[in-house]
Amino acid sequence: MERHRDDTGSVDRLLILVTVLIVAFGVLALFSASFAVGDDFWRKQILWISIGALAAVLVTHIPYSVWAKVALPLLGVTLVMLLITVLFGDKVWGARRGLVAGSSIQPGVLARLITVIYIAAWLASKGEELNQVRTALIPFGVIIGVTAVLVMAQKDLSTAFLLIGTGLLMFFFAGGDPLQIFFTVIIGTVGGGAVAMLLPYSRERLADWVASFSDPTKMPYQVWRAFQAISHGGVTGTGLGRGVLKFGYLPVPHTDSIFAVIAEEAGLLGCLIVLGLFAVFAWRGYRIALSTANPFGSLIAFGVTTMIISEAALNIAVMVGLFPPTGTALPFFSYGGTGMVVNLVGLGLLLSVSRGRPRGVWDEALDRWWRNWRTRLSGARRRPGLGRSL
Amino acid sequence: MRAEQTPNSVVILGLARQGKALARFFAERGAHVVVSDLREATQLSGHLDELADLPVKYVLGQHPVSLLDGCELLCLSGGVSPEIPLVQEALRRGIPLSNDAQEFMMRCPAPVVGITGSAGKTTTTALVGRMLEASGFRTWVGGNIGYPLLNALSDIQETDRVVMELSSFQLELMDVSPSVAGLLNITPNHLDRHHTMEAYVAAKRHIMDYQGPQDVLVLGYDNEETRALAEHAMGQVRFFSGLTHVGEGSYLRGDELVMRHQGQETLVARRDAIRLRGFHNVQNVLAAIALADAAGATVAGMRQAIATFTGVSHRLEEVSRRRGVLWIDDSIATTPERVVAALASFEEPLVLLAGGRDKDLPWGLFAERVVERVRVLILFGEASPLIEEHVREAWERAEAVGKRIAMERMLRGGDLQNAVTLASELARPGDVVLLSPGGTSFDAFRDFAERGDCFKRWVAALGD
Numbered sequence: 001m002e003r004h005r006d007d008t009g010s011v012d013r014l015l016i017l018v019t020v021l022i023v024a025f026g027v028l029a030l031f032s033a034s035f036a037v038g039d040d041f042w043r044k045q046i047l048w049i050s051i052g053a054l055a056a057v058l059v060t061h062i063p064y065s066v067w068a069k070v071a072l073p074l075l076g077v078t079l080v081m082l083l084i085t086v087l088f089g090d091k092v093w094g095a096r097r098g099l100v101a102g103s104s105i106q107p108g109v110l111a112r113l114i115t116v117i118y119i120a121a122w123l124a125s126k127g128e129e130l131n132q133v134r135t136a137l138i139p140f141g142v143i144i145g146v147t148a149v150l151v152m153a154q155k156d157l158s159t160a161f162l163l164i165g166t167g168l169l170m171f172f173f174a175g176g177d178p179l180q181i182f183f184t185v186i187i188g189t190v191g192g193g194a195v196a197m198l199l200p201y202s203r204e205r206l207a208d209w210v211a212s213f214s215d216p217t218k219m220p221y222q223v224w225r226a227f228q229a230i231s232h233g234g235v236t237g238t239g240l241g242r243g244v245l246k247f248g249y250l251p252v253p254h255t256d257s258i259f260a261v262i263a264e265e266a267g268l269l270g271c272l273i274v275l276g277l278f279a280v281f282a283w284r285g286y287r288i289a290l291s292t293a294n295p296f297g298s299l300i301a302f303g304v305t306t307m308i309i310s311e312a313a314l315n316i317a318v319m320v321g322l323f324p325p326t327g328t329a330l331p332f333f334s335y336g337g338t339g340m341v342v343n344l345v346g347l348g349l350l351l352s353v354s355r356g357r358p359r360g361v362w363d364e365a366l367d368r369w370w371r372n373w374r375t376r377l378s379g380a381r382r383r384p385g386l387g388r389s390l
Numbered sequence: 391m392r393a394e395q396t397p398n399s400v401v402i403l404g405l406a407r408q409g410k411a412l413a414r415f416f417a418e419r420g421a422h423v424v425v426s427d428l429r430e431a432t433q434l435s436g437h438l439d440e441l442a443d444l445p446v447k448y449v450l451g452q453h454p455v456s457l458l459d460g461c462e463l464l465c466l467s468g469g470v471s472p473e474i475p476l477v478q479e480a481l482r483r484g485i486p487l488s489n490d491a492q493e494f495m496m497r498c499p500a501p502v503v504g505i506t507g508s509a510g511k512t513t514t515t516a517l518v519g520r521m522l523e524a525s526g527f528r529t530w531v532g533g534n535i536g537y538p539l540l541n542a543l544s545d546i547q548e549t550d551r552v553v554m555e556l557s558s559f560q561l562e563l564m565d566v567s568p569s570v571a572g573l574l575n576i577t578p579n580h581l582d583r584h585h586t587m588e589a590y591v592a593a594k595r596h597i598m599d600y601q602g603p604q605d606v607l608v609l610g611y612d613n614e615e616t617r618a619l620a621e622h623a624m625g626q627v628r629f630f631s632g633l634t635h636v637g638e639g640s641y642l643r644g645d646e647l648v649m650r651h652q653g654q655e656t657l658v659a660r661r662d663a664i665r666l667r668g669f670h671n672v673q674n675v676l677a678a679i680a681l682a683d684a685a686g687a688t689v690a691g692m693r694q695a696i697a698t699f700t701g702v703s704h705r706l707e708e709v710s711r712r713r714g715v716l717w718i719d720d721s722i723a724t725t726p727e728r729v730v731a732a733l734a735s736f737e738e739p740l741v742l743l744a745g746g747r748d749k750d751l752p753w754g755l756f757a758e759r760v761v762e763r764v765r766v767l768i769l770f771g772e773a774s775p776l777i778e779e780h781v782r783e784a785w786e787r788a789e790a791v792g793k794r795i796a797m798e799r800m801l802r803g804g805d806l807q808n809a810v811t812l813a814s815e816l817a818r819p820g821d822v823v824l825l826s827p828g829g830t831s832f833d834a835f836r837d838f839a840e841r842g843d844c845f846k847r848w849v850a851a852l853g854d
Contacts (some may be wrong), residue, residue, distance in 0.1 A: 035653030037637035221621045246625040248606075248638040248654050 011060060012354040015284040019332070019347050022277045023049060024331035026258075028240065033261045033335075036246040041254050041335045048337040049161060052344030059348030060355070067349070068296050071114075071121040075147075078114040080105040088132030106338040108151045108159045112166070113342045115147050116307055117349075119167055120299035123174040127295075137180050140171060157202055158326035164188065166306045173302045174295070201332075202324075209324035219321065225250045226260035226319045230271075234294035247311040255334045256327055259319045274333075275316075282309045288354045297353040304346040396421050397462035403427070403453060403476070404467025405437050408490045412465050413540035415493065417444040423606075424461075427454050465493070468559060476610050491533060491560045494540045495568060500550040503685050504533075506561060506597050507574025507610070509728055510674040514574060515555040517675065517695060521682035525691030527551040530773050534560065551685055558584065562593040567600035570684045571625075574677050575613035577727050578752070580749055591615065601625040604707055606684040608677060611636050630676040632669060642672060647696075649679055649689075658689055659696045666701050668735030689792065702718040704842035706732060709849050714819030720826035721842030725749065726756035729828040733763050738822045739796070742766045743809045745771035746829025746841075753777060756828055757784035760797065766816050767800040771807040772833040774802050805834060807843065810848045 027042065027049070035040040085107050114237040126136055144167045149158040168188075172181050181226040196202045211218040219227070228247040231237065243264040246253035253261045260271050285305030308331050315330040329336050331343045369387070392516035396419040398853055402412050405427040412824075417423045426449040427434060434450065449457060453476040458464070464480045465488050466472065472487065480487065495502055503522075504514030505515045511534070530546060532539040533554030539546075546552065554568065562584075576591055584590040598607050598619065610616040612631050620627045626640035628651075635641050640649045645661045658679050663727035664672060669822055675696060701707060704721040711717070716738070723729050728742065742764045757780040771779055781800060788795050799816070806825075813823045831841040 038635060221623075244652075248628050251621065 010355065010373050011351040012284055013289060015281065015288075015347070015350060015354070018277055018280045018284065019344075022274075022281065022332045025274065026279070026330075029258055029262050029333055030245065030335055031253060032241045032265060033246055033258055036248075036250075037252075037254050038051075044337070045335050045340065048188050048340040051337075055341060056344040056351070057349035059345055060351040062352060064297055064300060064349060064352045067117050067300070068121040068124070071118040074114050075118040078107065078111050079147065079150065082111060082147070082153075086150060086153045089261070094347070103215055106336070108156045109336070109338045111147055111151060112159060112163055112307055113304070113346055115144070115163060116166060116303035117300065119143070120296055122294040123170060123299055126174070134184055136176075137171075137184065138311075140167070141184070156327070157196070157199075158314060158328045161192070161326070162190055162307070162328070163190075166303060169306050170299060170303050172288070196276050205324045205326075209321075212308040213294075220325045222251050222257060222325050223318070223321045226257060226263075227321070229257075229260040229264035230320070233264040233267040233270075235268045237263075237265045237270055240265050255326075255329055255336065256262070256315070257319070258333045258335075259330050262333075263319075273324060278309060278312050281305070285309070285350055292353055292356075301350055301353045303379065304349050308343055330346055361366055399460050400424070400463045400465060401426065401457050401461045402465045402467065404470045405429075405434055406467050406469065408538050409465075409467040410437055411492065412467075412490050413446050414418075414444060415439055415543075417441075417446055423447065424449060424457060425458055426450070428452065432645060436756040444553065450475055454511040455479055458485060459482060463488055465565060468557070472562060479818045487563050489560055489563050490538045490540050491554065491556055492566060494538070494543065494566045495554075495564075495566050498552055499548045500530075500546050500548060500552050501554045501570065501685060502554060502568040503570040503572070503681055504554050504556050504568030504597055505572040505574065505648060505677075505681065506556045506558065506594055507572070507616075508577040508725070509731065510574045510670065510677065511555045511557075511703060512675050512702050512722065513671065514572065514674045514681070515553050517678040517699050518682045518685070518687075519553045520695035520699055521678060521692045522551045522553065522688045523684060523691075524694045525682075527686070546719050549780040553685075556597060558590055564596050565600055567597055567605070569601070569605045570608070570681055571597045571601060571605070572608040572677060572681045573597060573610065573619060574674070575610045576615035577613070577725075587743050593623070595619065598623060598625075599650050603685055608639065608680045608684065610673070610677065611639070611641075612673065613820075628680050630673065630680045632673045632676060640676045640683075645680060647672075647676060649683055649773070656689060659693050663693075663697050665697070665699060665762045667706055668731060670731040670734075671701075704838060706735060707842075709846050712852065715814075715817045716822045718822060718824045718826075719842045719845050720824060721831065721838045721845060723826040723828060724830045724838060725751055726753050726828045727751075729756055729826045730759050732824065732826040733759050736763075736811045736822055738820060739818075741766045741768065741813050741817050741821050741823045742787060743768050743770060743803070743806070743813060743823070744770045744777060744828050745773050745803075745806075745809075746771040746827040746831055747771060747833040748829050750775055754781040754784070757781045757845070758788075761788050761795055762793065763796055765796055765798050765821065766813075767797060768803045768809045768812050768816075769801070770803045770806045771827070771829060773829045777828070778802070806845065807848050810845065810852070825848070 001032065027045065030045055031042045144164055148163050151163060152160040168181060168184065172178065195290065196206055208218050208220055212220070225245060229250055232245060243261055245264055246261050250257045250260055259274070263272060280304060285301060287303035289298050289305060292301060311328055311331050314323060314326065315328045318325050318328065329339050331339065396416065399422045400416045402409050402423065402425045405425050408427060413423050413425050424447045428451065430451050431438065453474065455476060457476065458480055462485070464477065464485050466477065477487065503518055505518070507509050515531060515533065519529050528550040530542060530550060530552045534557045539552065539554065573594060576594060578587060584593060601624045602606060603625060606628060607625050608625045608628050608630060609620055611629040612633050618624050629636040630640045632642045634645065636650065638650060640647065640711045642661070647659045647661065649658050658808060659704055661672060664675055672837040679692055704719050707719045707721045709717040722734050723732055724746070733740065740763060742760065744767065754777070760781055761784045778800065785795065785797060801811050801812065817823050825845050831838045835841040835844065
């Protein structure tokens, strides 16, 4: 693992550039998709992007060790929000005279980022104990499990799935025992499969999906329309704004199906550009993760990158029929305030980590304060011998 | 489109409008036609005379199984249920079923706009017909309303337009869909025949299930059931909504009826240009806009049709004004839901004539509204006791909760004629006497049209 000097202090410019390109392409695609559903959407999205960008700039300049300290309270708040949503329904967060009238916050989306932060802090504090099932894997499973269940209770299976996946990958990255992870994955897949079979709506989708490989007429409606859009686009596409399938054929072209709109209008080339942009994003993100000596920072970077990339991968997989439809958004493209802000804040975190290990008086004070908090975070014992603080 | 050869031998069940049309159609094309009806010759003399010029064989008074021997096609008229033993036997023998709508659509050279829904079909169909006419097309309107179009087939040309109202009974048997299909709304209806909502919905869905990618499906956005059907559409989906600004289709924007297509918004008409009462009619007009546009109507044509359309007979139709009292014929309201919509169209105090024959439908909401809005309730027909019970319950509940109750009297009028007499005695100047039964007319009349006509006659006979 290569190690940069910890005090480079400069953000990863290529990452910023890639994200700007992705967001710009996203606005273009949303603008086109908005023809079919209403002008408000792309206009509001610009607003969300502005808010998110501001937040990102802020977060970039906050020394990232702060997040480890507030991880627990943040998680607590998120779990409460999820619980409220489960009890009182989605509408409780929406249509208030809040930031933007008629929009709503989605706690599930927020939960993904907060859990990444919390898991990163928790894993970083575990150190060598990561391989002990009792103090590591089990409590980890409980944390993720509770959050996932709350998310699933809102019928948001895909977010729960991504949450668990990201968590497991972070566990692995932190140095978890591959054998434990393997067994967890097996148990999880069986368990998750059982859950999916039990719940009627997911069972139907799963059954249809499996059947669609041999019988194309059984393809889920959204996927069938997506295929039509993709094939209509060909290699170079119909031209930006000139797609026809978004008008009354492709469901929700401004959210879940936006990739199909891109496929129709920008063709195969457009799709490859999108994939390429995400690939570069992944490269820079994982590079930051691998080159940061600080465990917490490295885990944050890994977690955020995985969070974004896995969501993109899932959305695209659904669009091309490789996964049963689950209702995930394409990050930075799909219309959605919470998602956009969360993802941009994630970018801010990545950039903050890339700036390197914070130094200075402010940071010394934080370090001292942190040493007192660490024990409370997870009951972890101080690792013997390693004098380095987090 | 299936090959439309004429079968050699056709059996038609039921001799009414649709049955006669089918008989004439196939007989003129050289098929051997047998018509069977459960009524006797004496009851059918009028119909029999009409077909006297054709070599049609009749089996009356019963539906014997021997009808099916050598039969190549079994056609059902409107009132005949596919559950009767003869039809079941035909299915067992592999004999195809059909009806006049199917036979017509299979052979029609012009594009067909087909409209179905639990409420609003007839008004929407008539209005779409007017819109297309006003846009310059030679338009044929028929189906469930008016006369069966089958006999006009030879006159219809490719450049014409056809607008058909299709009932769930007709759709049940059909496996061909119109190129422009309208599914306005789905609420519990006809449960005496379809037995379950699922069966009812499945029947209605035939209007869209056989469409292709070039076809258009117009769905009601405000009704949950029809909105959800977008996921199963084979053709392009357009919505109409009185509440939401939909992405593709027609909607109400403030006071304006707007059409949105491929991102372009076009103002079609203003709300006050609509000559019909009630919000449900605004939705019907919006549906008509979306459908007519899909069939090629011009904006000018649509605008003109809206400005001149005063509605269909027996639908909130003004009958007369005498002594300051307005008499309204809403005999088409054969479900409690329709009555609820009718009640919402009036601000004036109401004398409501309700009753008829029930179709196994829920009366709860009806009862609630009646207690809130109707001053005098006069019941008639078979369903009187049933309705009375529901209204009594609603009245007690409203009293207990302290809700505002408008109802002063509820009484049984026996039959409709007597109810009319009672109404004329009890109505005060400024009232509206509304015949909106909520039940079918089959307990005492041939159909809702006859009930409405009798009502008009009796009201006129009240003199002044």
